[in-house]
Amino acid sequence: MRLSKYLAIFRIQLQNNFAYRGNLLAGIISLLIFLWIFIQLWRATYGAMGSATIAGLTLQQTLWYLMLTESIQMSKSRMSRTVSEAVKDGSIAYLLNKPYDFLLYQLSIGMADGLNRFVFNILCGGALMWLLVSPPPDLLGLPMVLVTVLLALALDFCIQALIGLAAFVSEDVTAYDWIVGKLIFIIGGMLIPIDFFPTWLQKIATALPFAYAMYGPARLFVEPSVERFASVLLGQVIWLVVLGLLLALAYRSGVRRLAVNGG
Amino acid sequence: MRELRFLSALWKANLISAMEFRATFITQSIGMMLNDAVYFIFWVIFFDRFPLVAGWDLQDVLLVYGLVAVAFGVTMYLFGNAQYVGDIISKGQLDYYLSLPRPVLLHLLASRSQVSGVGDVLFGLLTFFFAGSVTLDAFARYLLGAVCSGIIFVAFLVLVQSLAFWLGDIPALNLAATNAIITFAIYPSRLFEAGTRLLLFTLVPALLVGAVPAELVRGFDWGRTGLLVLGTTVFFLLAGGVFHLGLRRYESGSAIQTRS
Secondary structure (H helix, E strand, O other): OOOHHHHHHHHHHHHHHOOOHHHHHHHHHHHHHHHHHHHHHHHHHHHHHOOOEEOOEEHHHHHHHHHHHHHHHHHOOOHHHHHHHHHHOOHHHHHOOOOOOHHHHHHHHHHHHHHHHHHHHHHHHHHHHHHHOOOOOOHHHHHHHHHHHHHHHHHHHHHHHHHHHHHHOOOOOHHHHHHHHHHHHHOOOOOOOHHHOOHHHHHHHHHOOHHHHOHHHHHHHHOOOHHHHHHHHHHHHHHHHHHHHHHHHHHHHHHHHOOOOOO | OHHHHHHHHHHHHHHHHHHOOHHHHHHHHHHHHHHHHHHHHHHHHHHHHOOOEOOEOHHHHHHHHHHHHHHHHHHHHHOHHHHHHHHHHHOOOOHHHHOOOOOHHHHHHHOOOOOHHHHHHHHHHHHHOOOOOOOHHHHHHHHHHHHHHHHHHHHHHHHHHHOHHHHOOOHHHHHHHHHHHHHHHHOOHHHOOHHHHHHHHOOOOHHHHOHHHHHHHHOOOHHHHHHHHHHHHHHHHHHHHHHHHHHOOOOOOOOOOOOO
């Protein structure tokens, strides 16, 4: 398998993104609105609790954590919609005889979109936090965080592509997309750090892949350490292998069911 | 009266069209209910740990969240084109509505139904029974609040997207404005200080969509009722006025056609 063509697709898509500056701007404005509300909410919450730390996190750490989870969330591609549309309108059939793998093609596109948006999101979100909250956490941990963010985006691609491929058996996958999206919001720790959950829910949340697509990188960002990095990385790799295999199986079985009428 | 008959005919046609894809109708309605419920788990976890924040508790947030869901759901189901006004203007697709002897804006807005709105409405109505104040009187105020909230929401979308008459379609602005009004509406209003609150009553009327009608449900008050009715009237008139002002600048896309 030649990876160079997928790198080329990734590079071209990265350039394409600059043609759609409006979308990028909308994402950034929305991100800043969400972060501004979070700042008000968590300031009031820490104020009401009257303590400097909650579940081991200071107000500043909580807010920087949320900056990173929101930046990841706002960077993701709507890959489930792209894949399900390709299945529903039959265009997937035209891609089958092309000299590339459909899923790896979509992965290259999704990673390019995600990475491009993430860079702008973290720069703008980070600037807002620095201005209104505090200087960022230890930036020495940033290289480790970036690796986990890349794997988080890949993990999210697998989840979204699985939802998209459900269109082979279901008329409409929008509802699955909404519900899984909200599970990532909550159980993944996007809206609230998993550390604030009751213990029983923490156990469930950390056993699922959603936490490695959100909580893992963000928690590492506010408290970087080699041990934490290794633990997040291991979890991400395990879930990538599991979901990647599931995805390959779902794709093969879906393509076998594909009926192409006419041409 | 004539307009009401026209609207009910449009909504009936939309319903018949949605029923052609019955499985999608059911999965999107139930899916949206579950989606709203799963999102609300955030607040359950939050208030489990921090019982009272900015003077609000879980029931307060549930009330405002459900009310906004009803308003949003009704809007998306009955006036489903509200999110696409800018796109339709910039593509010159208003021609179809202009060529018919019916009110342009009303016809445009009601020509599409987003079936997921049904799920929002069902979820919102259900939450009313868990948010305290379960009396007939409170339910009547809840419905009044949801109607006003829905009208303000549609008017806000029309206002923002009517900018397309002057600036062309700006999907980025539409998306950011929609996200802003919904997000600000479902968070405790007392989080925001005076200056921000003023903006949330005027520029992005999120407090008129969420907090004010929710407070009205908790207890009747002439002041709040007056504020809500005044806000609804002002935004309603403003949206209609700005849209029709923009219509004078509209350039046809040569897309006059009839639909079966």
